[in-house]
Amino acid sequence: MIFKLVTIIGARPQFVKASAVSRALKSHLNLEEKILHTGQHFDSSMSNVFFSELEIPKPAYQLEVHSLPHGAMTGRMLEQIESVLQKEQPQLVLVYGDTNSTLAGALAASKLHIPLAHVEAGLRSFNMKMPEEVNRILTDRISTFLFCPTQNAIDNLKEEGFPFKDQEISNVGDVMVDTVRFFGNMAEEEPVIPYAVLTLHRQENTDNPDRLKSIVNAVNELSKEFKIKFPIHPRTRKALQNEGLRLSVEFIDPLGYRDMVSLVSGSKLVLTDSGGLQKEAYFLSKPCITLRDETEWIELVEEGANKVVGAETDRIVTTAKVDFGRKLYVNPSLYGDGKASERIVASIEKFLKA
Numbered sequence: 001m002i003f004k005l006v007t008i009i010g011a012r013p014q015f016v017k018a019s020a021v022s023r024a025l026k027s028h029l030n031l032e033e034k035i036l037h038t039g040q041h042f043d044s045s046m047s048n049v050f051f052s053e054l055e056i057p058k059p060a061y062q063l064e065v066h067s068l069p070h071g072a073m074t075g076r077m078l079e080q081i082e083s084v085l086q087k088e089q090p091q092l093v094l095v096y097g098d099t100n101s102t103l104a105g106a107l108a109a110s111k112l113h114i115p116l117a118h119v120e121a122g123l124r125s126f127n128m129k130m131p132e133e134v135n136r137i138l139t140d141r142i143s144t145f146l147f148c149p150t151q152n153a154i155d156n157l158k159e160e161g162f163p164f165k166d167q168e169i170s171n172v173g174d175v176m177v178d179t180v181r182f183f184g185n186m187a188e189e190e191p192v193i194p195y196a197v198l199t200l201h202r203q204e205n206t207d208n209p210d211r212l213k214s215i216v217n218a219v220n221e222l223s224k225e226f227k228i229k230f231p232i233h234p235r236t237r238k239a240l241q242n243e244g245l246r247l248s249v250e251f252i253d254p255l256g257y258r259d260m261v262s263l264v265s266g267s268k269l270v271l272t273d274s275g276g277l278q279k280e281a282y283f284l285s286k287p288c289i290t291l292r293d294e295t296e297w298i299e300l301v302e303e304g305a306n307k308v309v310g311a312e313t314d315r316i317v318t319t320a321k322v323d324f325g326r327k328l329y330v331n332p333s334l335y336g337d338g339k340a341s342e343r344i345v346a347s348i349e350k351f352l353k354a
């Protein structure tokens with residue numbers, strides 16, 4: 001008997017995570033995966049490049065829902081995903097992370113009573129103003145399988161009273177370790193000019209002019225000390241233009257996975273508000289400064305690898321000057337052993353065969 005799974009993805013970090021699970025699924029001939037891409041990220045540099053580089057199967061369904069306010073985006077995705085699921089009748093739906101695509105996929109599956117697996121369950125920032133926090137909490141609540149990347153994620157769920165009826169929670173490790181081990185192995189070359197990497201795209205920073213200005217001031221101050229390379233997200237490009245802000249850094253278009261890994265590998269410091277990049281910096285033993293008021297990845301803070309500094313100019317500048325070039329000890333067991341996706345697929349297979 002062949003079981004059908006539908007994977008719902010749409011934004012850049014999901015492509016990185018889903019590639020690991022797709023690869024593991026391919027070796028199970030009784031599991032057929034169909035990918036639905038919501039279209040949330042649509043620029044070639046934000047989407048196509050990941051499919052080709054990370055060898056993700058071509059989506060069976062390509063929606064075109066993007067560049068809308070949150071409600072409209074999530075609502076249109078929900079409507080269209082529902083009709084795909086009605087047609088496909090899969091035995092399981094897989095969603096990843098915390099984006100609007102995650103929530104729309106989760107809702108569509110749940111309303112059709114299709115078992116739902118959430119990869120990267122249990123993360124919390126404890127900031128309900130973040131769209132991602134709402135998305136992940138709601139998705140966790142309606143998932144059948146909650147595949148957690150860390151013990152902290154498991155603890156968060158227990159604290160909230162999980163598991164609820166018919167839910168199964170497990171710490172499988174982080175699928176991003178699987179991806180970096182498979183694709184990210186590259187020799188690190190000592191760069192001619194030492195540099196830091198900056199990324200910035202969170203709504204809490206880009207859509208708040210005070211925070212954005214304060215971060216821009218910090219980055220401009222730091223650029224007098226060392227070179228900063230900045231692959232810029234489309235959201236941030238628009239926000240800087242709207243506010244008439246100038247950054248004295250090297251702008252780069254959004255990068256594919258391998259180029260990003262190699263950029264971070266060669267760097268002396270990462271400044272970011274991304275979730276995934278905080279971990280990638282750690283996997284590549286680079287100190288990270290998080291331009292947010294909280295992080296979901298608290299084990300990195302406990303390890304002393306990541307410093308959460310918010311958006312205040314002086315704090316960013318002082319911390320970045322100290323951390324530039326700092327050597328890190330990487331605890332290899334923090335995020336699992338690189339076999340998270342195999343564990344996920346084994347659980348799914350056991351459930352479907354039962």
Ligand code: UD1
Binds near residue numbers: 040041047099235
């Ligand atoms: C989304 C996720 C966020 C994730 C991030 C990764 C939600 C709520 N947020 O944020 O959790 O960390 O993806 O990048 O789902 N745009 C383009 N081209 C693209 C993609 C986006 O121009 O390929 C523009 C959109 O038109 C929009 C803006 O960028 O104006 C923001 O895109 P959106 O998908 O709403 O959110 P992200 O900031 O990417």
